[in-house]
Amino acid sequence: QFLCKTKRKKMDFLVNAVKAYFDRSWSRKDMMSLAPIPQNDRTSLNRVYLTLYWAMMCSSYGSFLHLFWELGGLLPVFLTVASVLRLHFTSPERVMKRVSLLMISAFFFGASVVPFTKYFFTTDQILGFFVGAAISIGGFLYLAMKTGERSIIYLGCLTLACFLMFSSIIVNDLFSSFIDSHTAHLMLKVATMQTLFIGYFVLYSQEILYDACFGNINAVNRTLTIFFHLPAVVIHATRLCLRVKTQRRPTHRIVLKVRHRINRKHADGEL
Numbered sequence: 001q002f003l004c005k006t007k008r009k010k011m012d013f014l015v016n017a018v019k020a021y022f023d024r025s026w027s028r029k030d031m032m033s034l035a036p037i038p039q040n041d042r043t044s045l046n047r048v049y050l051t052l053y054w055a056m057m058c059s060s061y062g063s064f065l066h067l068f069w070e071l072g073g074l075l076p077v078f079l080t081v082a083s084v085l086r087l088h089f090t091s092p093e094r095v096m097k098r099v100s101l102l103m104i105s106a107f108f109f110g111a112s113v114v115p116f117t118k119y120f121f122t123t124d125q126i127l128g129f130f131v132g133a134a135i136s137i138g139g140f141l142y143l144a145m146k147t148g149e150r151s152i153i154y155l156g157c158l159t160l161a162c163f164l165m166f167s168s169i170i171v172n173d174l175f176s177s178f179i180d181s182h183t184a185h186l187m188l189k190v191a192t193m194q195t196l197f198i199g200y201f202v203l204y205s206q207e208i209l210y211d212a213c214f215g216n217i218n219a220v221n222r223t224l225t226i227f228f229h230l231p232a233v234v235i236h237a238t239r240l241c242l243r244v245k246t247q248r249r250p251t252h253r254i255v256l257k258v259r260h261r262i263n264r265k266h267a268d269g270e271l
Contacts, residue, residue, distance in 0.1 A: 031206050036148040041209050044217040048208055049141040051099065051223045055106040056134035059227075062110030063130055076112035080105050087220070098220045106227065132194045136160060140201070150209065154202045161195040201226065 037045070062076070083105035090098050110130055139160050143153045204226060208217060 030210075031154060031202070032151045034149055034151055037150055037209065041212040042144065042148055044212045044219070045205065045208055046141065046144050047219040048217060048222045048226075049137060049144055051102070051219045052226055053134060053137045053141055055102060055223055055227050056130060056137055058103045058106040059110030060130040060134055062107040063113070066111045076108040080108040080112055083108065084224075087224075092218060095220075102220050102223060109227075132191070133197060136194060136198050136201070140205070150206070154205070157198055157202065161198040197229075200229065 066076075083101050087098055087101040087105065090101065092098070136157065140153065140157050143156045147153065208222060211217060
């Protein structure tokens, strides 16, 4: 009963959080609207997508260098903080300098976040996470450049997220003899985190289109907002995984004790 109550409280909290997010001036009907996006709003959205795509690519390259050349430690962390602070104090009129600082911070961020995931996951799955996120953003950018209907953009990228989920499950089933179960399970975790991030990105894209009606959108600031929500997704997924592991250990011990007692009773009965 206690577990049921806690689960109900968590579900109520999630439902209230979703309702609070949708308490905006736009609704779900606006997201599924078939009306074409105005040209100015579409240009702002494409600029944000393009900036975020290259930031993801820089992070993937930074994590790649860390995995193969051990480019990690405290130095990339300090360089990430320094570049973000420098970006914050740079004038918005100096667009190219801000974009360059954003790419530098994304590169060192990708190199500095890998040891964190290795500590929690004991594997280097963060590279696949950044690459998958970059591919997803590339899908957003491609659809935004090809069509002007937001419903096609959102549904197409959500379909991509579902494809990532099902492909990870298929790989888990078909190549289970070549890939150990631990690695396949972590691949499924990475695909799940990417799906959650794509769902969040769909909502934030609608927020960008709504704010674009009131003026120009700063692509660098919006990219920073989206980009630094990636660690929140990773940290939250890590907390859930650690919580599940800590909950399984006592139940596993109880099962072992019960089995031991049953075996002892059977042994005493035979004697």
